[in-house]
Amino acid sequence: MNLQKLFGIELPIIQAPMAGVQGNALAVAVSNAGGLGSLPCAMLSPENLRNELAALTSQTNKPYNVNFFCHVPPEPDAKREQSWRKALSPYFEEFGLAPNEVPQQPGRTPFSAEAADILEEFKPPVVSFHFGLPKPELLARIRAWGGKILSSATTVDEALWLEAHGVDAIIAQGLEAGGHRGFFLSKDPATQVGTFALIPQIVQAVRVPVIAAGGIADASGVAAAMALGAAGAQIGTAYLLCPEATTSVVHRAALKTREARTTALTNLFSGGAARGIVNRLMREQGPMNGQIPEFPLASAALAPLRAKAESLGNGDFSPLWAGQNVSGCKEISAAQLTRELADYIQNSR
Known part of the structure; x- marks a missing residue:
């Protein structure tokens, strides 16, 4: 099954959820452009989570993704x-x-029953996780409203684990990816490989759709990932200079x-x-x-x-x-960037 059919989107582009540098505006822009916009929720209080979801759903009727961490808080x-x-x-x-x-x-909190209570008010079409998956009873609540479940894998073993636990698609996060590694079975750096080495290995190992992530910055990169068997691409860094992102002044300057x-x-x-x-x-x-x-x-x-x-x-x-x-970082609207990322795919049909 391709991503368009699985998520009800027009383009095989997922905007990576990026806590600290975006709110609902970026997710709305990408979803309205035909991709899958994503809202990072791990650093949101319950009140802010509800407010962000209310703002997001008031501005788009297209599918969107909400993202949570599921790490075990340390002592x-x-x-x-x-x-x-x-x-x-x-x-x-x-x-x-x-x-x-x-x-x-603002802390980084793992997905909880309280968060699930709030999500049930909005019934987001897609819920994604970083650092594995939450408890089965929490996943069951998402499935009860028809939500699709994604999580990141940085190794074949993690991909197999995720498939065994019922995810609808797997994000293959290569070593090139910005932000936090989604690893959860092992934190040994030797297990981590690049995106274009990881994609075909995970595609061969699992039956669910695989989404490429890491180092993909333009339409030719998306096409290359799909040529290796990916159903689409999750892209974050390229969106950091878009006006809808909340990237700080010093961060924007550094990217240039x-x-x-x-x-x-x-x-x-x-x-x-x-x-x-x-x-x-x-x-x-x-x-x-x-x-x-x-x-x-x-x-x-x-x-x-x-x-x-x-x-x-x-x-x-x-x-x-x-x-x-x-x-691929450009000071253009997120909608334009989303369409550009899919140009290669659209024009090759």
């Missing part, structure tokens, strides 16, 4: 927290900040520089491995550091430093998430 580790704050203390001194004054930040060609996996900003543009903090502290708090606890200590630096136009302490291919 706080005072020793690791203290070690991380100590490593950051020279930067706090540099900016004249008190490291103990940590503002409240030559430095954006150099990205790396880092756990400094959240405790979880995620790909972003290499900046000062990554150069001086890592980019991977085994002593900092586990995901998602690492972000709290960094928050005041990030806020202060950004107020000065400095992105050296910000998570500048981006995939390995920023060549």
